[in-house]
Amino acid sequence: MITDLVQIQRLGRKKLEENKRLRVFMKTHHTAERRLRNIAEEIENAIDCTECANCCRVATVKLREREVESLARFIGISRKGFLQDYCEQSAEEGLILKRTEKGCLFLEGNMCAVYDARPMTCQDFPHLVRGEGSILSRMWEMPDRATYCPIAYNTLEAFKEALGFATRK
Ligand code: SF4
Ligand code: SF4
Incomplete structure (x- = not known):
């Protein structure tokens, strides 16, 4: 392995x-x-x-509408604020999580800061x-x-x- x-x-x-x-x-x-x-x-x-x-660090994270709601609730901000501060539109993939030069903006070291509310695509990867x-x-x-x-x-x-x-x- x-x-x-x-x-x-x-x-x-x-x-x-x-x-x-x-x-x-x-x-x-x-x-x-x-x-x-x-x-x-x-x-x-x-x-x-x-x-x-x-x-x-590598893959983009596509978001479903209900995941926007649950992530905004988890962080404790409004849906509008979450869309503005944490999301962007990708021409190929639609709504995705914003990224930093280190990858997903929720990545802290090797841990996910929103683990309990992480999107389905992260859970299934x-x-x-x-x-x-x-x-x-x-x-x-x-x-x-x-x-x-x-x-x-x-x-x-x-x-x-x-x-x-x-x-x-
Ligand atoms: S598991 Fe967490 S840190 Fe990793 S891509 Fe998904 S939301 Fe971002
Ligand atoms: S699914 Fe697991 S092994 Fe594969 S890249 Fe993500 S963290 Fe690494």
Whole structure:
């Protein structure tokens, strides 16, 4: 299991095309969802996200309307004030949390300052074990996530081994 973030970035980038091929392979070779889920759960349970927090530094956080309400309540400010001070509009993703040069503006060290009210996308990240639809339907983003998330990187490696995916053309 690799958890060093420098190595994850280097290897994830090196294997980007290979991981895209894995995505196609999985679409064309039936694999039981339960099996994929067991693999992903085992990897996720073995990795301590509080030692990492890299998704909070790298990924943007899309917000749903009800999350705006609950975060504003959690912080103790008005919805309008929260939108003004903590949110911005992204052309690609719609309403997102503002970021600083260190990542999400709620990140303090490796901890989330709004953990109990954190948005659903943060709770589900990297969307392998949790999320809507099957793991296969969520594979689209995984080659990119494997360049910065140890859970995504190691799970894709475990999928390759379990599915007999050839890592060389
Ligand atoms: S989900 Fe991935 S990137 Fe985020 S803290 Fe956990 S291991 Fe790190
Ligand atoms: S809201 Fe919390 S969990 Fe979500 S990205 Fe920001 S610091 Fe991380």
